[in-house]
Amino acid sequence: MTLALVRAALACALACFAVPAAAQQMSVGTGKKPSTYTAVSVIDPITGVATTPAPAYGASGVPPVTASLTAPGNTSALPAVAGRPINVSITGTASGLSARLTRSFDGGATWLPLTVAGQPYAVWTGNISEQAWVETEAGVQFRVEVAALAAGTATIRISQ
Known part of the structure; x- marks a missing residue:
């Protein structure tokens, strides 16, 4: 050795x-x-x-964003507090799910998928609960985009 x-x-x-x-x-x-x-x-x-x-950390003061989707769509935006973890939970009975965490630097006009070294990051196909990202820049918003949902319900929560 x-x-x-x-x-x-x-x-x-x-x-x-x-x-x-x-x-x-x-x-x-x-x-x-x-x-x-x-x-x-x-x-x-x-x-x-x-x-x-x-x-x-204690409470961030920003209310969590929640959504229950039965078809492809997006959650509302979470205005993130810089330096704090972004928590994402997806629960429910969804099948055929494809979801990802996205962020906006321009007040929600443009949404960009998260990447690490050019590769997709924070992409899910089933139920999860994790700290997905730590944002270091002020004024950034986050949302979950559901690109596919074949059947059932996806209950989504984003918080800090």
Whole structure:
């Protein structure tokens, strides 16, 4: 086994066995409406050193977008908050489903499919629930486009 493989295996083992050290609630905001976050540190089991806290987000203040589709179509747009994960859930009895997450940089005039390295990303053919994307630019909107739905109902939820 090469030294690189040993290092990779050790890094994986450390990541798998890192444990939460502490959780602390804090409120931040502009004074109008504070948001509550939970800061969580992780302790390295070998060194015993805690990492810098990573935020666990509270509510974004943007209501989720929901839709129940029985034919191809689009959800309404979710005005995303920059820096927060986009959550997508598709549930129901739909068969023959083809759906994808799209985004708009121009207020909804143009919708672009998500890609990574030029390849389609966030494309689904059945029920899912996942964090699909983290948008870093302000003013971007997201929606789910359903290109095909042969039978049944697709219940879709987009949130942050």
